[in-house]
Amino acid sequence: MTRRYDVIVIGGGHNGLVHAAYLARAGLDVCVLEARPLVGGATVTEEIFPGFQYSVFSYVVSLMRPDIIRELDLPRHGLAILPLESTLTPLPDGDRLYRDADHHRTWREIARFSIRDAEAYDDYGRSLFYMARAVKYLLDIVPPDPARLAPGDISGMLRLGRHFLGLEPDQLHLLAKLMTMSSADFLEEWFETDVLKATLSASGIIGTFLGPRSPGTAYVLLHHYMGEIDGHFRAWGFAKGGTGAVARAIASAAREAGAEIRTDAPVARVLVQNGRTTGVALANGDELRAKVVSSSLDPRRTFLDLVDEGELPDEVVQGVRGYRFRGSSGKVNLALDAAPDFSCMPGHGPHLRGAVSISPSIDYLERAYDDARYGDFSREPYIDIVIPSAIDPAMAPPGKHVMSCFVQYAPYELREGTWDDKREAFGDTVIDTLARYAPNLKDIILHRQVVTPLDIERTTGLSQGNIFQGELTPSQLFFLRPVAGYAKYRTPVRGYYQCGSGTHPGGGIMGAPGKLAAGVVMGDLGRGKGRRGR
Amino acid sequence: MLLETPFHPRTAPLCHSRRWRNWSGYASALTYEPGHEYEYYAVRSGAGLFDISPLRKYEIAGADAAALVDRVVTRNALECPVGRVLYTPWCDEAGKMIDDGTVQRLGEDTFRVTSADPCLRWFQDCALGMDAAVRDITRELAALALQGPTSREILERVVTGADVAALPFFGLTGGSIGAAPVTVTRTGYTGDLGYEIWVRPENAVGVWDALAEVGRGYGLAPAGLDALDVARIEAGLLLKDVDYVSTWTALIESRKSSPYEAGLGWAVQPQPGRDFVGSRALAREAAAPSEWGFAGLEVEWPHIEKRFAAVGLPPLMAGRASREAVPIYAGGKQVGYVTSSTFSPILKKYIALATVRREFTRPGHRVKFELTVEFVRHTVPARVVKTPFFDPARKRG
Numbered sequence: 001m002t003r004r005y006d007v008i009v010i011g012g013g014h015n016g017l018v019h020a021a022y023l024a025r026a027g028l029d030v031c032v033l034e035a036r037p038l039v040g041g042a043t044v045t046e047e048i049f050p051g052f053q054y055s056v057f058s059y060v061v062s063l064m065r066p067d068i069i070r071e072l073d074l075p076r077h078g079l080a081i082l083p084l085e086s087t088l089t090p091l092p093d094g095d096r097l098y099r100d101a102d103h104h105r106t107w108r109e110i111a112r113f114s115i116r117d118a119e120a121y122d123d124y125g126r127s128l129f130y131m132a133r134a135v136k137y138l139l140d141i142v143p144p145d146p147a148r149l150a151p152g153d154i155s156g157m158l159r160l161g162r163h164f165l166g167l168e169p170d171q172l173h174l175l176a177k178l179m180t181m182s183s184a185d186f187l188e189e190w191f192e193t194d195v196l197k198a199t200l201s202a203s204g205i206i207g208t209f210l211g212p213r214s215p216g217t218a219y220v221l222l223h224h225y226m227g228e229i230d231g232h233f234r235a236w237g238f239a240k241g242g243t244g245a246v247a248r249a250i251a252s253a254a255r256e257a258g259a260e261i262r263t264d265a266p267v268a269r270v271l272v273q274n275g276r277t278t279g280v281a282l283a284n285g286d287e288l289r290a291k292v293v294s295s296s297l298d299p300r301r302t303f304l305d306l307v308d309e310g311e312l313p314d315e316v317v318q319g320v321r322g323y324r325f326r327g328s329s330g331k332v333n334l335a336l337d338a339a340p341d342f343s344c345m346p347g348h349g350p351h352l353r354g355a356v357s358i359s360p361s362i363d364y365l366e367r368a369y370d371d372a373r374y375g376d377f378s379r380e381p382y383i384d385i386v387i388p389s390a391i392d393p394a395m396a397p398p399g400k401h402v403m404s405c406f407v408q409y410a411p412y413e414l415r416e417g418t419w420d421d422k423r424e425a426f427g428d429t430v431i432d433t434l435a436r437y438a439p440n441l442k443d444i445i446l447h448r449q450v451v452t453p454l455d456i457e458r459t460t461g462l463s464q465g466n467i468f469q470g471e472l473t474p475s476q477l478f479f480l481r482p483v484a485g486y487a488k489y490r491t492p493v494r495g496y497y498q499c500g501s502g503t504h505p506g507g508g509i510m511g512a513p514g515k516l517a518a519g520v521v522m523g524d525l526g527r528g529k530g531r532r533g534r
Numbered sequence: 535m536l537l538e539t540p541f542h543p544r545t546a547p548l549c550h551s552r553r554w555r556n557w558s559g560y561a562s563a564l565t566y567e568p569g570h571e572y573e574y575y576a577v578r579s580g581a582g583l584f585d586i587s588p589l590r591k592y593e594i595a596g597a598d599a600a601a602l603v604d605r606v607v608t609r610n611a612l613e614c615p616v617g618r619v620l621y622t623p624w625c626d627e628a629g630k631m632i633d634d635g636t637v638q639r640l641g642e643d644t645f646r647v648t649s650a651d652p653c654l655r656w657f658q659d660c661a662l663g664m665d666a667a668v669r670d671i672t673r674e675l676a677a678l679a680l681q682g683p684t685s686r687e688i689l690e691r692v693v694t695g696a697d698v699a700a701l702p703f704f705g706l707t708g709g710s711i712g713a714a715p716v717t718v719t720r721t722g723y724t725g726d727l728g729y730e731i732w733v734r735p736e737n738a739v740g741v742w743d744a745l746a747e748v749g750r751g752y753g754l755a756p757a758g759l760d761a762l763d764v765a766r767i768e769a770g771l772l773l774k775d776v777d778y779v780s781t782w783t784a785l786i787e788s789r790k791s792s793p794y795e796a797g798l799g800w801a802v803q804p805q806p807g808r809d810f811v812g813s814r815a816l817a818r819e820a821a822a823p824s825e826w827g828f829a830g831l832e833v834e835w836p837h838i839e840k841r842f843a844a845v846g847l848p849p850l851m852a853g854r855a856s857r858e859a860v861p862i863y864a865g866g867k868q869v870g871y872v873t874s875s876t877f878s879p880i881l882k883k884y885i886a887l888a889t890v891r892r893e894f895t896r897p898g899h900r901v902k903f904e905l906t907v908e909f910v911r912h913t914v915p916a917r918v919v920k921t922p923f924f925d926p927a928r929k930r931g
Contacts, residue, residue: 066882070835075881075924082575102568133846240579348750350567391753393580393684398751 005031005260007521008280008290010267010306011500013041013460016296017250017261018514019499019521021072024257026518026527031288032251032259033280035266035461038244039251041296042460042467043509045244049447052335052402053395055242056449057456058467059331059386059404060084060355062236063226063508064246065139068515072253079249081237082391086354088345089199090437096344097195098351113193120190124200127190130171131178132226137163139226139505139512142520143479143487178218179474184362186218198359202382205408207468207507209326211369212362216473223472223506236355240392246509270295270306270496277495292521296500296514298462298469299323299482303491312492319483323502324476327453327465328372330410332430335447336401339390340438352390358383358433368409375415377426380433382408400446405430412453412464419454426450468507469500478504489517490524497521536561539587540676540738544746548756555759558651560588563758570760570854571879577724577765578880580753581682583745584762586723586730587738589635590652593671594645598664603637603645605810606660608793610803614639619704619719622801623793624653629815630781630790632656633774634798636721638706646671646717646732650774660811676738680745681728681765683928684752689729691748693718698729703930711741723762725769727928763855767876767885770830770921772796776857777873777887794819795889797828797921827895830921831862831872833884833903837914841907851877851884862888863902863913869894872903878923885923886916894918 009020012034024030038044042057061081069079086100097113099106111118144156164172177186183204187197201212204221211217239245251261266283270293279289295302303312303320345351359365359382368378384406389396396402407430414422427450435441453465462469470476479487482502489497499517501507537560539545545563553564562585565573576582594602604611609622616639623634635648647657657668680688689698696709696718706719714737722728733741746754763773772778778791793802793816802816835849842849855876862870870890878885886903894901897920902913 067836069882080575080578080880082579083571085571100568101571105568129848133848350572353572391575391579393751393753400751 003288005029005288005290006525007031007292007294008033008288009294009296009499010270010280011035011041011296011461012039012247012251012261012263013296013500014043014247014250014509014511015500015514016041016294017247017254018068018072018511019294019296019518020259020261021250021254021257022515022518023521024254024259026522028525028527030254030259031290032254032261033265033267033282033288034261034263036459037263039261039263040244040247042456042462043243043247045242048333048449049335051397052400052447053242053388054333054402054449055244055388055404056333056451057331057460058243058509059388059406060236061239061243061246061509062224063510065510065512065515067140068511072250074249074253077249077252077256078241079246080240082240084236084238084354084386084391086351087199088342088351088354088356089195089359090342090344090356091195091360092436094344096342097193097199098345100350100354110193110196113196114191117191117193117196124190127174128222128225130167131175131222134164134167134171134175135222136226138478139510140516142489142516143481143504145479145485145487147484178222180215181218182213182215183217183221184212186221194361195359198362198365199357201362202357202359202365202384205365205369205382206384206406207329207466208471208473209324209328209372209409209411210471210473211366213366214369216475219474219477220472223508238386238388238391241394242388243509250511267306269308270493272307272311272493272496275311275494277493292495292497292525294497294499294517294521296498298325298466298500299498299502300325300463301461302498302500302502307493307496316483316486316492323482324471324473325412325464325466326471327412327456327462327467328410329406329408329465329467330377330426330453330456331449331451332405332407332427333449333451334403334405334445335396336403337444337446338399338440339401340387340403340444341440342438344437352387356385358385358437372409372411375411375413377410377422377429378408379429381410381430383430383433385434405434410453412457412466419452423450423452423455426452469502472506477506481506489513489520539585540735541585541587541678541742543739544742545585545756553758557759558588558590562588563756564760565758566756570758570764573755573757573761574764574879576753576755576757577682577726577761579683580755581680581685581688581749582724582757582761583742583749583754584679584681584757585677586679587676589672589677590649591671591675591677592647592649592654592657593669594647594657594666595643595669596664596666597643598661598666599643599645602657602661602664602666602668603647604808606657607637608798608802608810608812608816609637610805610808611637611645616641617706619706619721621704621721623796623798625793625812625816626781627812627815628781628790629792629812629819630784631778631793631796632780632782634772636719638717638719640706640717651780674734676733676735678731678733678741678745679722679724679728680731681722681724681726682753683727683926684754685728688745688749688752688754689718692744701729711744714740716741723769723771724765725771725922725924725929726765726926727931760854763874764876764879767855767874767887768878768880768922768924770887770923772798772887773874791826791889792816792819792824795824795826795828823892825892826870826889827892829870829888829890829895829899829918830923831886831888831901831903831916832919832923833875833886833916834914835882835884838884838905841905841912841914845908847908853877860886861904862890862916863904864894864900869901881924883923887921890918
């Protein structure tokens with residue numbers, strides 16, 4: 001007899017797991033189906049090279065909603081988030097910009113470039129705090145649809161209106177700018193120091209196929225600023241055991257709540273009968289029945305790959321086809337025999353416990369984007385580096401290190417050749433770039449793993465290798481994410497839901513889509529304190 | 535001028551924050567870096583190295599040493615085998631706590647006792663008529679606490695002549711670090727896997743260097759009292775003069791606490807024929823319990839956030855541990871007070887140690903915690919929970 005569940009969750013990434021954990025806690029019979037042998041999706045730690053733990057894809061945590069950590073009691077399931085408090089930007093001339101938790105030292109460091117900027121830095125932090133506080137509200141709500149007149153939408157829009165009209169006029173103006181400006185222009189309002197603007201603007205381009213001078217990137221910058229640890233914005237952290245430990249903790253919480261998690265269980269399609277889902281068919285031909293199926297995969301897979309297009313209205317099919325993925329980044333993961341020695345800050349200091357950002361100037365980043373616009377990877381890429389083993393000794397053998405390099409731009413669509421041909425050349429470019437700042441690097445590499453957008457897509461299923469399940473630009477946010485009319489986690493197929501980063505509020509190890517979608521599912525099933533959000 | 539511990543030549547240059555506190559007359563680093571966060575996480579993820587030399591230390595030796603210790607402390611010291619350590623409070627005749635510390639049994643007739651404050655006169659007076667000599671060895675013995683998940687691996691590589699890996703929770707062994715003889719105890723004040731290393735002052739710096747050298751590959755960081763304070767609250771461990779007042783310094787009766795009132799009832803171990811200082815009073819209290827007791831509280835963080843958000847602020851209490859006494863209410867009446875509290879970085883919860891009316895000590899009770907936001911007092915819900923708040927399996931494993 002076929003096993004029958006209340007809910008089947010497709011995809012065991014962090015959102016699928018959060019979704020499952022909340023539903024299981026509500027007493028539902030839940031099964032998570034993960035295609036890979038391990039849970040986590042893009043939130044995995046793997047021992048690719050013996051003794052060295054790589055956070056293969058995503059590498060830092062800050063957006064993880066604190067309410068989820070508490071409600072699922074994740075620390076008891078092994079989650080520990082260690083602080084990542086500094087950013088070092090080495091410069092080609094041997095100088096550097098180093099910012100850390102010591103307010104006065106950071107002030108002095110920026111003041112070496114511009115005293116005005118050093119003083120503007122606090123004002124900038126304050127402004128972003130106001131912005132993050134204003135927008136944070138959105139992270140915890142099901143987006144109301146302004147084009148519909150259902151009672152839930154009207155009251156939702158009214159609450160939203162009241163929330164934003166409660167802002168001071170200058171904050172409201174700033175918010176409008178954030179939603180429309182480029183990160184470079186936005187930062188221009190405070191700073192004159194190129195390296196400072198470049199490093200701050202870098203968080204505006206991560207995961208998008210846009211440059212720091214492209215409009216819309218200011219919002220992405222804010223999205224990265226909204227990370228919250230212990231109630232404070234803009235706190236970055238590193239999960240002990242790598243980002244895979246986050247997924248493992250959520251999976252453990254879900255299992256404890258009664259959810260079943262099956263790995264090596266790729267789903268071929270969602271079964272639909274008379275406009276309503278009845279379960280899923282696995283790639284091996286097995287069929288599993290369920291009242292509800294929730295897909296944590298990206299919108300393209302959720303709508304176009306898993307269900308027959310005939311089950312969907314044309315405008316949804318068109319909408320999802322037009323949804324932009326445009327993967328733009330890759331990773332290089334390194335096993336190192338010793339710590340990298342940055343010539344701008346030699347030795348084994350606390351800077352190795354923070355981020356190192358290869359973003360010396362706005363022009364540098366924009367040129368990196370230029371290469372990508374015409375289908376090449378950047379000859380001199382933006383690189384965001386962390387050395388997890390400097391923070392968590394369990395990541396590598398004593399005295400040795402793992403180094404995670406997030407690299408942009410690496411366009412999914414290449415002008416010529418394939419990523420399979422260019423993978424190693426891309427890796428060489430990254431190492432050559434880094435070696436200019438850390439001359440000992442080439443001598444200490446024990447192993448390197450190059451992850452191209454194609455590899456991201458192949459391994460995790462993220463379309464075009466987009467790390468956020470679709471760009472986080474204003475036209476693909478809130479009630480427009482992933483498509484108008486279906487931003488509330490439902491789909492045109494009854495009983496079929498979405499719960500991945502391709503829905504509001506988007507990507508990053510946040511868990512909010514999974515939790516919000518669980519609320520909608522529970523509401524529709526008449527369970528618990530689920531939010532209907534009609 | 536504050537005294538320098540034997541490790542000062544190493545701790546001073548590392549103390550970038552230049553934040554020192556007076557601990558029993560010694561300069562003791564509050565933090566080494568500008569903030570304590572990294573040091574705290576070293577304890578939970580790698581290893582934190584604390585200079586705990588300012589602890590008071592006594593050697594008790596002689597044919598009646600065991601009998602003396604057993605007479606002084608509330609725990610049954612006669613049953614403590616050689617090579618074991620006891621944590622215990624000790625009391626006056628009225629069963630009120632004087633101090634608390636560890637008792638190490640080095641040999642059949644040799645003990646070492648640590649305390650927060652001087653107790654020599656008390657121990658000697660208790661020894662009247664016994665064959666037991668009590669010596670203050672505070673300045674003859676330097677001490678380090680190496681605490682955290684990698685502490686065992688570090689010690690295994692540093693200590694010779696002892697099987698550190700086999701040392702049980704609250705076990706004790708002799709050994710060497712380099713040429714220096716040391717005592718290693720599996721004890722600490724963090725509630726994590728951890729050890730304390732006892733060494734003569736002239737060998738102190740060498741021991742520090744050996745640990746620092748090997749520790750580099752294991753996430754070792756020098757850690758100060760700010761980090762320790764967060765960790766010990768998570769571990770549910772009391773601090774003298776903060777969570778209880780010594781009977782010697784309490785000027786009024788109501789300030790004094792018995793072990794039962796301080797949540798240390800488990801450490802009162804009466805036995806037929808066993809006569810320890812305070813035993814009669816404590817027996818009476820066990821039969822007719824005090825109206826006060828100890829409780830661990832979990833304060834609802836979302837309510838704290840909401841109170842701050844209502845005035846437009848982030849929760850301005852996620853910093854250091856607080857030793858501010860805070861009233862606890864239930865049913866509109868004050869039923870106790872918090873003595874220590876902190877945001878737990880690892881649990882993402884606000885936790886507190888409290889003294890409450892006995893009927894509120896049972897886990898599950900709901901009380902209200904007084905919260906002052908922008909000079910206005912509110913109350914937020916809190917729940918009585920079991921301590922330790924954080925209790926990783928590796929602590930005993």
